[in-house]
Each structure stands twice: as C-alpha cells, then as structure tokens.
Amino acid sequence: MSGRIFGVGELIREINATLAGSFAEVWLRGELSGVKVAASGHRYFQVKDAEGQLSCAMWAPRADRLRFKLTDGLAVLLHGTLEVYPQRGSLQLIVAEVVPQGIGELQLAFDQLKAKLEADGLFAAERKRPLPELPLRLGLVTSPSGAAVRDVLKVLSRWERLSVLLYPVRVQGKGSEGEVARAVRYLGRCGLVDVLLVVRGGGSLEDLWAFNEEVVARAIAACPVPVISGVGHEVDFTIADFAADIRAATPTQAAELVVAQLERQQRRVDDAQARLYAVIEHRVDRARLRLQGLEGARGLASLPARVSELKERLRRLAALPALLRAVVAVRHRRLDGAIAVLYRWPVRFGAPRRRELVTARLAVAAERLRALVQARGLTLAGAERALGALSPEAVLKRGYSVTVREGGDAPLRDAAEVHGGERLITTLARGRLRSVVLGRVGDQSSLFVETEDGNRGQGKVDREERGDDGGVEQ
Amino acid sequence: MTKESFEDALAQLEEVVARLEDSSVGLEEALRLFERGVKLARRCRTQLGAVERRVEQLLAEAPEGQEPTTAPFAPEE
Numbered sequence: 001m002s003g004r005i006f007g008v009g010e011l012i013r014e015i016n017a018t019l020a021g022s023f024a025e026v027w028l029r030g031e032l033s034g035v036k037v038a039a040s041g042h043r044y045f046q047v048k049d050a051e052g053q054l055s056c057a058m059w060a061p062r063a064d065r066l067r068f069k070l071t072d073g074l075a076v077l078l079h080g081t082l083e084v085y086p087q088r089g090s091l092q093l094i095v096a097e098v099v100p101q102g103i104g105e106l107q108l109a110f111d112q113l114k115a116k117l118e119a120d121g122l123f124a125a126e127r128k129r130p131l132p133e134l135p136l137r138l139g140l141v142t143s144p145s146g147a148a149v150r151d152v153l154k155v156l157s158r159w160e161r162l163s164v165l166l167y168p169v170r171v172q173g174k175g176s177e178g179e180v181a182r183a184v185r186y187l188g189r190c191g192l193v194d195v196l197l198v199v200r201g202g203g204s205l206e207d208l209w210a211f212n213e214e215v216v217a218r219a220i221a222a223c224p225v226p227v228i229s230g231v232g233h234e235v236d237f238t239i240a241d242f243a244a245d246i247r248a249a250t251p252t253q254a255a256e257l258v259v260a261q262l263e264r265q266q267r268r269v270d271d272a273q274a275r276l277y278a279v280i281e282h283r284v285d286r287a288r289l290r291l292q293g294l295e296g297a298r299g300l301a302s303l304p305a306r307v308s309e310l311k312e313r314l315r316r317l318a319a320l321p322a323l324l325r326a327v328v329a330v331r332h333r334r335l336d337g338a339i340a341v342l343y344r345w346p347v348r349f350g351a352p353r354r355r356e357l358v359t360a361r362l363a364v365a366a367e368r369l370r371a372l373v374q375a376r377g378l379t380l381a382g383a384e385r386a387l388g389a390l391s392p393e394a395v396l397k398r399g400y401s402v403t404v405r406e407g408g409d410a411p412l413r414d415a416a417e418v419h420g421g422e423r424l425i426t427t428l429a430r431g432r433l434r435s436v437v438l439g440r441v442g443d444q445s446s447l448f449v450e451t452e453d454g455n456r457g458q459g460k461v462d463r464e465e466r467g468d469d470g471g472v473e474q
Numbered sequence: 475m476t477k478e479s480f481e482d483a484l485a486q487l488e489e490v491v492a493r494l495e496d497s498s499v500g501l502e503e504a505l506r507l508f509e510r511g512v513k514l515a516r517r518c519r520t521q522l523g524a525v526e527r528r529v530e531q532l533l534a535e536a537p538e539g540q541e542p543t544t545a546p547f548a549p550e551e
Contacts, residue, residue: 133481136525144531150549161523166531166547186535269518272487276511279494283504
C-alpha cells in the first residue's frame with residue numbers, strides 16, 4: 001500500500017469505509033453544546049467531555065421524532081455512526097438516537113414543555129377561571145371505555161338533573177393528543193356545555209403522554225369554557241393539568257368538584273330559604289303573641305275586671321269624704337241636742353237669779369263647745385282633703401273601715417239600710433271581716449253598728465266603733 | 475337560565491334574608507321581604523333543576539350553531 005497516492009475524496013471515502021467497519025455503531029457519552037437547527041431542519045451540535053469534542057449532525061426526520069428538545073448543556077448518550085464529511089474533511093457523528101442522561105427522556109420533554117408554556121403565560125394564575133356557578137351541562141373528553149368514564153358518570157349520578165355530552169377520544173397512542181385537542185376545541189365552542197372535564201385513568205408516564213403534549217395544553221388554555229383536568233392518579237401531574245382552570249387529582253375527583261359545587265349551591269338556597277321561613281315564623285309568632293297579650297287573660301280580657309276594680313276603688317275613695325262629713329254632721333247634731341238640754345234644764349229647775357247666772361255660764365260653755373266642735377270639724381275637713389288624695393289603704397290605716405253587704409259593692413252609709421241577720425264584709429287596713437248583723441243599736445242617728453268578728457270562727461265578739469269626740473256623753 | 479341570573483337571584487335572596495333577620499324591620503316590611511324571598515328561592519330552585527338528566531356521546535361534530543349528532547351513552551360494565 002506504500003507509495004499509493006490518493007485523491008482527497010478518494011481518501012475520505014476510504015476512511016469512511018474503514019470507519020463504517022470499525023465504528024459501525026458508536027455509543028458516545030457527553031454533553032451537548034452549540035446546538036443549531038438549520039433551515040433544512042437538521043440539527044448540528046458538538047458533543048464534548050473534559051478531554052475532547054466532536055461535531056454531530058442529526059437529520060431532520062429523526063430529530064423531529066424526539067419528544068424533547070436538544071439543548072446546550074444537556075447530558076446525553078448519543079448513538080450513531082462516524083464519518084468524515086467530504087466537503088470539510090472533518091469527522092462527525094451522524095446521530096440516530098439521543099438518550100438523555102440522569103433524567104428520563106419523557107421527564108425531560110415534560111420539563112422542557114412545561115418551562116416553555118409557563119414562559120408563554122399559559123399557566124398563569126390570573127388565567128384560571130373558577131367553576132361556573134351552576135355547572136349543569138358537562139362536556140366530557142375521555143375514552144368511552146375504561147374506568148375513567150365509569151367513575152365520572154357514577155359520581156355525576158349523584159346529581160339527578162345534569163347533562164353529560166361525551167366526546168369519545170383515544171387517550172393514548174400515536175395521534176391521541178390530536179383527538180383530545182380537537183375534542184376540547186369542539187366542546188369548548190359548541191355552546192352546549194358549561195364546563196369541560198378532560199380525564200383519563202391512571203397509567204405510566206408514557207401512557208399519559210397525550211396529556212403532556214403542547215397541542216392539548218394549548219387547546220385547554222384557549223377553551224372558552226372552564227376546564228377541569230383529571231388525569232391519572234393523585235401523584236400524576238400532566239401539562240394538561242397545568243393548563244386547565246382546575247386540576248383534579250383523578251377523574252373521580254373532577255366529577256366530585258362539579259357535584260360538590262351543585263350541592264353547595266343547593267345548600268345555599270336551602271339555607272337561605274330555611275332562614276327566610278324561620279325569621280318570618282318568628283316575626284309572625286311574636287306578632288301573634290302580642291295580639292294574644294292584648295286579647296288574652298293578662299290583657300284585654302282582664303281589662304273589664306281591672307276597670308271595675310279601679311272604679312270600685314274610686315267609689316270607695318269618693319265615699320270616704322261623705323262618710324267623714326256624716327261623722328261631723330252627726331256630732332254637730334248630738335252637740336246641739338246636748339246644748340238644748342242644758343239650756344232647758346236651768347229654766348225648769350233654777351231660781352231666776354241663779355238661772356240667769358247659769359244661763360250666762362251655759363251660754364259661755366256652749367260657745368266654747370261649739371268652738372271646740374267647729375275646730376274639730378275644721379280638722380276633719382282638712383283631713384278630708386288630705387284623705388281625698390290618699391289611697392283607700394292609707395285611709396283604712398287610719399282606723400276607718402268600709403262595710404258592704406256580702407256580695408254587694410256599695411258601702412253602707414245608713415244603719416237603716418241593714419237588717420238583722422244580713423251578712424256584711426268589712427274591709428280594714430289589714431284583712432277583711434265577714435260579720436252577721438245582730439241588730440241596730442239605740443239611736444238610729446248614731447253611726448254605731450254592732451258587728452260580729454267573722455275572722456274568729458263562730459266566736460261572737462261585739463265590737464263598737466266609736467269616735468272619741470271630746471267626751472260628750474249622751 | 476344563565477349562571478349570572480342564578481347567582482344574582484341567590485345573592486338577592488341572601489340579602490333579603492339578611493335584611494329580614496334585622497329585627498328593626500317592621501312587620502309590614504318583613505312580610506313584603508318574605509314574599510320577595512319566596513319568589514327568589516323559587517327562581518333559584520327552578521334553575522338548579524333546569525337541566526334534564528341526559529348522558530350522550532357525540533357521534534359527529536356539527537358546524538357552529540347546529541346540534542351535533544349524538545346517541546345515548548352508557549359505559550360498558
């Protein structure tokens with residue numbers, strides 16, 4: 001072979017043939033740098049480690065199938081073939097596969113898309129819409145078979161009156177992301193639903209992948225009606241979850257949220273209505289009680305009794321001055337009678353001289369007596385006025401009493417009104433006496449009436465009530 | 475049957491109740507509020523039950539404004 005002269009292209013072809021034999025398939029570990037996407041769609045980059053670097057090319061058809069993006073600094077395992085690029089004479093790795101190192105490729109793709117959509121503002125909190133106040137018409141995007149749709153419908157059956165429009169889609173496998181995105185777009189715009197449930201049962205990250213595709217995330221974010229996502233299990237977060245208005249942990253929980261909202265609204269209506277009725281019942285009861293109070297035993301019905309009681313008290317009060325006047329008048333009469341006797345007596349029995357003397361003395365005595373009685377009368381008149389303003393109780397306390405016939409209510413003023421054997425009720429300052437009239441006593445101009453003390457059983461105790469008016473005896 | 479009118483009626487109902495619970499409201503006014511509350515509660519209930527129970531699956535989309543083709547749906551057991 002020595003001394004053979006190669007053309008450049010010929011040498012490169014020879015090298016490439018040798019490389020293809022010795023390095024048919026190379027696995028190379030390194031870190032990406034200088035990643036470029038050419039207009040053709042081919043990716044060009046360097047792979048390097050601490051000791052060296054190598055140019056790489058990945059043709060568009062293969063590169064486009066990657067779920068993640070090639071980025072600078074990414075630790076990778078590259079699989080490909082080595083060749084010298086004839087036009088530059090440089091060695092390069094034609095990359096067939098890229099396997100991310102330290103992190104799964106799906107996770108990587110997930111992280112990358114998430115970061116991208118986040119930067120686009122798709123997940124912003126201010127974009128999130130609350131559940132509709134009344135989510136009665138539901139759009140459901142999921143597979144028509146499988147556990148998810150069953151779980152959702154089972155929970156939704158708790159609310160009798162709601163409608164479900166299922167847009168059946170495949171939820172995994174090639175092209176499933178396009179179906180999901182299309183279903184979300186259609187249901188969002190058809191005007192037939194208040195809220196959208198995008199759900200799928202549990203599975204591997206691979207299984208759930210349709211919900212980590214950008215097209216699904218964008219369809220959800222752009223949906224005119226609020227979207228609840230419920231994909232996989234509690235631990236599974238998908239890009240769809242981030243794009244949705246509300247993320248439910250599972251399909252069941254997505255349905256629960258809807259039913260809970262309806263139940264909450266129902267409860268608010270029930271509560272408000274219960275309070276409404278309670279308050280009005282309370283108000284009406286109160287009004288009824290007041291009315292009953294006015295009409296009832298302690299109110300209107302007792303009014304006549306109270307009025308007559310008051311009238312009786314007034315009448316007794318009014319009767320007292322008359323009683324007192326009667327007392328004074330009677331005493332005047334008795335006095336006059338006594339004086340007349342005195343005047344007559346010396347005329348009948350005395351000598352003329354002595355008679356004059358006695359008459360003069362008697363006249364003086366009579367005047368003094370008159371003056372005395374007059375003074376008493378004035379005192380009584382004053383007392384009368386004072387008593388007029390006092391309660392009957394106070395009057396009674398002074399020692400007066402009021403006597404009526406048993407069963408009657410007119411105070412007795414004249415002993416002539418009363419016959420022996422009649423029963424009387426006498427009201428004293430303390431307590432009342434029931435008595436039987438034994439008969440009238442002596443002079444009928446007198447006030448003195450003999451009464452029987454009813455308080456002491458059958459014991460008959462005569463009790464004379466007399467005024468002490470200055471010692472004039474009859 | 476929009477969500478606004480439900481929320482609106484419910485909010486009004488809750489306000490009516492709150493005013494009614496204020497004991498300084500006279501009996502006449504209380505009865506007027508009560509009547510209004512009953513109407514609002516009825517409106518809320520009507521809306522809560524406004525939708526017929528239906529579970530359907532879409533068979534074919536329709537252009538905007540037209541009803542899609544649907545069929546009753548029951549999940550396989």
